[in-house]
Amino acid sequence: MYYQEEIECMPRAELEKLQLERLRWAVVHAYENVPLYKERFDAAGLDPYDIESLDDIARFPFVVKQDMRDAYPFGLFAVDRKEVKRLHASSGTTGQATVVGYTENDLKNWGQCFARGIAMVGGNADSTMQVSYGYGLFTGGLGAHMGGETAGCTVVPTSTGNTKRQIQVMKDFGVDILCATPSYALLIADTAIEMGYDPAKDFNLSGAILGAEPASEHMRDEIRRKLGVQYCDVYGLSEIMGPGVAMECSEGCGLHVAEDQFLVEIVDPETLEPVPDGQLGELVITTLTRECSPLIRYRTRDLTRIISEPCACGRTHRKIDRILGRTDDMLIIRGVNVFPSQIEQVITAFPEVVPHYQIVLTTRGKLDHVELRVETASDFPFDEIRALEDLRRRLAGELKSNLQIAVDIKIVEPKTIERSEGKAKRVLDLRDKD
């Protein structure tokens, strides 16, 4: 089921033509109305009126979050204030907040992007959708809300909190679709089970649109199973728009980017050069239609890859893989870019070890040495050295084929790896610095 079939299933050639047309508009719009773009394009000797192909975007400079902080609050707005219908802002917990404005068209486009995801989980005018994202400056609540209204759903704006009441509402109102963060969806599921329900059977739920925070494959499965839903991963960031930039169809392997609205690139986080489709790197987004807060080559710091193979669902918009982490976490080992999330993916596929691990980097001779410390699961038959050696060999082999580097596996005693949630603890970098 599609929300805008003519756009979502548009032949590639036609879609790329539309993108090029919109890119030309977006670059000129940014250049003519935002001083930062004018200064930077001029300084780089770039002619914003001379874009011949989509590849030309690679010549333009990047925009980063700090640029938005420096422009706080309205320095990057490209329209007159009377055109601005809504403001959202990031929480600013890691620095100055970033503010994004929306014109009437921006809001309409946003609603449509999200509505496409609602159709991906089978939602339409007959559906009731509960929005358990926080409402406020955070884009989650109102973004999902508008998407629901755009799709014609009955929207139940419960926001976050008061979980038992949320569950009562979900049951009594016959809610079909839940929008929430994955962790909150899981809390809702567990609380409902504690209350004596089997949400997969007792509730009307059939779809869940979940995003705004990372979720492991294990967690996604748990949510699917406990709630009995199709899981739609939604990607978005407040700087770009909010939830709906990319959404996961029923095929369940990757999120379709709203390519009529956004031009996406993947670049190597070190060299900032574009990488081929399929290769992991940093997601860079250019907004194609945004009027108030246009962004040309915004570095999201999110790590993913482009999946360009055609999707069985019929949509022609390319997909991105689910976000595998933040590029800030990247390690360079023997010249190879390695992300802790890649290692985590491999480890979670091994039921013989627990998902806590530690990476220890040292220098041996002139080379980087990688040691991965893991603990065996409590039911692992460690009595036989052969079983332990076999586990080490298989883990090392899998890591080698995934990361292209040799990793020394060290099996340690239980609970010796710290259970901290902090990322820094996962990696112990003891390499010589010169």
Add this chain to the structure above:
Amino acid sequence: MIEQLTVLLQNEKGRLSQLCRDMADADINMHDLFVADTSDFGIVRIFCDTPRRAAAMLEERGYRARVVDVLAVRVPNVAGGLATLLEAIEDEECNIEYGYCFSRGEQTAIDVLKVGDASIESKLSEAGFDIVEAQEVYELDE
């Protein structure tokens, strides 16, 4: 079959002595102890009193410990004692994961084998081998 306590230890200074101290503090007497080691870790195999209680105690203290069934056979302390036993097991096409020996007195040795097929025990018994009972080695769990 008799119950062997197996503990996984990191190959680090002081780990074995800590393990022995923890066993002593729990008032568990050990009769035999064998260490199989690699560069990273050691697997400690122990015959002790109340092995299940010992495993639970160690797990509680953060060790990886478990009770494993192993075959114990008493063989005469003469040349060929072990060879005869192993040949009998081989004839039954039973796999052996690992093995070790200890002695009780001068006349006999006890061969301990982790076997792939538990039914080998009754076959050996029928063939006249002297199977060691758990209570001959350690004090049983209640």
